[in-house]
Amino acid sequence: MESQQEIISVEGLVKRYGDFTAVDGSEFKVHKGEVFGLLGPNGAGKTTTLEMLVGLRKPDEGTAIVGGFDIMRELDKVKEVIGVQLQSTTLFELLTVDEILHLYGSFYREHISIPDLIEDMLLSEKKNSRIKGMSGGQKQRLAIALALVHDPQIIFLDEPTTGLDPQARRTLWDIILRLKERGKTVVLTTHYMDEAHVLCDRIAIMDQGKLIALDTPGELVRNLQSDSAVEFRFKDNVDMDLSKIEGVKQVGSQKDVHVLYTDNLQKTLTSLISLASEKELKLVDLQTRTATLEDVFIHMTGRRLREG
Amino acid sequence: MRAYYQLTLAQLRIFLRNRQVLFWTLAFPIFLMIMLGAFLGNGNGISLSVAIVDEDKSEQSKELVKELLKNEAISLEKDLNEKEALKHLKKGDMSLVVIIPKGYESSVVNGVQANPFKLPVYYNETNLAVSQVGLQLVNNAVDTISKKQVDYKPVVVTDSKGVDALNLRYIDFLVPGIVAMMIMSNNMNGVAGQISSWRERGILRRMQGTTLKASTFIAAQITARFMLNGLQAMIVLGVAWLVFGIEVRGSWLTVISFVTLGTLAFMAIGFIIAGIAKTPESAGPIAGFLSFPMLFLGGVFFPIKDMPEFLQPIVQILPIAHLSHALRETMNVGASILDLGLEAIILGGWLIGAFIVASFTFKWE
Secondary structure, eight states: OOSOOEEEEEEEEEEEETTEEEEEEEEEEEETTOEEEEEOOTTSSHHHHHHHHTTSSOOSEEEEEETTEETTTOHHHHHHHEEEEOTTOOOOTTSBHHHHHHHHHHTSSOOOOHHHHHHHTTOGGGTTSBGGGOOHHHHHHHHHHHHHTTOOSEEEEESTTTTOOHHHHHHHHHHHHHHHHTTOEEEEEESOHHHHHHHOSEEEEEETTEEEEEEOHHHHHHTTTOOEEEEEEESSOOOOOGGGSTTEEEEEEETTEEEEEESOHHHHHHHHHHHHHHTTOOEEEEEEEEOOHHHHHHHHHSSOSSOO | OHHHHHHHHHHHHHHHHOHHHHHHHHHHHHHHHHHHHHHHTTTTSOOEEEEEEESSOSHHHHHHHHHHHTOTTEEEEOSOOHHHHHHHHHHTSOSEEEEEOTTHHHHHHTOOOSSOOOOOEEEOGGGHHHHHHHHHHHHHHHHHHHHHHTTOOOSOOOOOOOOOOOOOOHHHHHHHHHHHHHHHIIIIIHHHHHHHHHHHTTHHHHHHTSSOOHHHHHHHHHHHHHHHHHHHHHHHHHHHHHHHOOOOOSOHHHHHHHHHHHHHHHHHHHHHHHHHOSSHHHHHHHHHHHHHHHHHHTTSSSOGGGSOGGGHHHHTTOHHHHHHHHHHIIIIIOOOTTTTHHHHHHHHHHHHHHHHHHHHHOOOO
């Protein structure tokens, strides 16, 4: 990105649970006004990193400056400038939307207009309904509304769309993009590639507690040095060297699914098909696509983002 | 301040909207009070049922019956024959059977003889305590008649001066105990259950992510629970007044002071349990483990002095024992807060001690 003002600066954060190191020396900076994604499979340390930044866990080593304040020494000030939506939080189910927003608003020195916030989060018709009876998408929008109630500069969202249906996810994406338009900085975690691609200005890929890449989504894909992927299975299991196929720069194989990365889709495809006919192998589920962040992840770790 | 007010309001809303909890936490003590009160409510004073079989049917025998009737403690059954009366005695329906045989009048009228007339009185040996009292009463009645016959003039008399003693029934004992029980279970079990479940569901963590202070959160909890408890105690006392005519003899201020002290002490213990319990499922049994012994040992249903000697030291330190005793003294006897200094100090000690422990064991997550 263009040189921008840093709003978060993470300096060597480490978190251990016994022998297990959940976060192993993360270092990155977040620019003001961008949507920053922490991407990785379950257990990569995304949530732990985020929870250290919002003060819910104490780092074993390192620190971070969030909104100009040190999370180790000035946590109270940090909490005033951040808004948090946590994974797997339930709210007081017997309160109404309006009541809980007023409640959370009262925890801060100042809060924004609750009716406007309800309107913004598309919750007007649920204003006086109890949280208990709301849908997953509505609850998630309410959770984000609670994070916004004191008009924070930085908003942390931990897997905001996990478990939502496609339509609800899209509604939430719109909301997040609108936050960006208003100049808010958003830090979110996700394990959905498409989501990271649509929402994030920059992405940090995490795996096993380590930050393994950080760039814009476009740049990350470009670094694969191949823009197309050919994915297929053989009907019968065969052992053969696929890298010899013309134009193939890299082979990724997951169980019986093979992925060929190439810059010359046509050449690779023709060559694959003639090879298959020659050896009398039957191709199944053949598809071609442009390389995605998913491929970046497989390329870097040899594993898929979501196993199984 | 705004957070404190909003949190108190939110907690009260949650209480009032949780109809089922609200109903059962109130219904149980009231049900228990009415059941126990109806069965045992008047069982404290001795009531004697005496069957009298008048075979003489004379002026003098009627005189004796009249004498016995003077005693309010005796309920007299006159319409039985000897056989029936003895059968009732054996079954325990009657405490005593007095038989006035034929020839009673002539014997009494004849005055002093070498062998005084013998009046057969049957009693049930299995219920000796009651029978002894009954025999004493019958003796008195017979004695009065004897003295009248011989024109007896006493040399010395006792001058008994009635003191306005309290005629306490079991229900008088029970109601303050029920109020104490309600304060204990609603606060100790209630706080332990609610806080550990809020922790499990991440509600506390989410609040920890805001600038809310733990002290504000706890203060609001206390306020809301105290308001709810006060209301519930009033309802129970109101029902007790309507159904059993129980009233508060002492000052309401003292009652309220002890309700407050009890609420705080048991809430603090509840916070400790919530801190110790790893899951909301384990909070219930831990709270039960503490509340059950307290129910039976702590003077809720039975007087503490009835407990075995070896349990006395344990019983004497239980917070519920002092709460129920203080409420009882205030409601039944009308003791003022100055008379109950020891109880207040012990409850206060529990409150402070438990809050210190709770502040170490309390976890947001």
